[in-house]
Amino acid sequence: MEEYLQFLSEILIPEDQLQHRVAELGEEITKDYEGKHPVLICILRGGVMFLTDLMRHIHTPHAIEFMAVTSYGSGRRETSGQVKITLDLNTEIFDRDVLVVEDIIDSGNTLASVLELLSTRRPKSLYVCTLLDKAERREVEVPIRYRGFIIPNKFVFGYGLDLDDYYRNLPFIGVVDTDQYQAYQESQIDSLP
Numbered sequence: 001m002e003e004y005l006q007f008l009s010e011i012l013i014p015e016d017q018l019q020h021r022v023a024e025l026g027e028e029i030t031k032d033y034e035g036k037h038p039v040l041i042c043i044l045r046g047g048v049m050f051l052t053d054l055m056r057h058i059h060t061p062h063a064i065e066f067m068a069v070t071s072y073g074s075g076r077r078e079t080s081g082q083v084k085i086t087l088d089l090n091t092e093i094f095d096r097d098v099l100v101v102e103d104i105i106d107s108g109n110t111l112a113s114v115l116e117l118l119s120t121r122r123p124k125s126l127y128v129c130t131l132l133d134k135a136e137r138r139e140v141e142v143p144i145r146y147r148g149f150i151i152p153n154k155f156v157f158g159y160g161l162d163l164d165d166y167y168r169n170l171p172f173i174g175v176v177d178t179d180q181y182q183a184y185q186e187s188q189i190d191s192l193p
């Protein structure tokens, strides 16, 4: 039995639904950016699987770039307004059409700081494409141009999103059963030599 099945409470978005929506977003982006040469900026690491699937559906010339940030959180799964760049872009974005590709927007703190920072580099345009939007958790308004799904306030994993760094490889979005997950973690500690 695969380990994650012990703490998967439900599959929130199955693979076929994800793939269908990602293709739709790609078509929309293709239309909107026709004749432009946008640069897609993926925030590591959660957005990687989404980016690589999405770009296969974008049929206008585009570049990809990666950026990594750490946020200083108030708790393990909370973020504050402070972010620090741990990996910066390899290219200038001045006068470019920039599209930030994110896995999930929760409080909005991370993305708000990233957008503030990117806008100081004066891109020609700056928009956001997020796969998931935990809308009810929003603390800071962030403009979202492309949105895959609005989801309830549950901790999710898979399709790029991690559960303590693991399970990003799963092809669907699953909900964590937090009690079961805690029990699983305790059983892991108990079985250490």
Ligand code: IMP
Pocket: 046, 071, 078, 079, 103, 104, 105, 106, 107, 108, 109, 110, 111, 154, 155, 156, 157, 161, 162, 163
């Ligand atoms: P925010 O700054 O509160 O919007 O947090 C955004 C970041 O928190 C995302 O880029 C994710 O890395 C992480 N995150 C928020 N909710 C979840 C979740 O349900 N599962 C996995 N990661 C999450």
Ligand code: MG
Pocket: 043, 044, 045, 046, 047, 103, 104
């Ligand atoms: Mg992330």
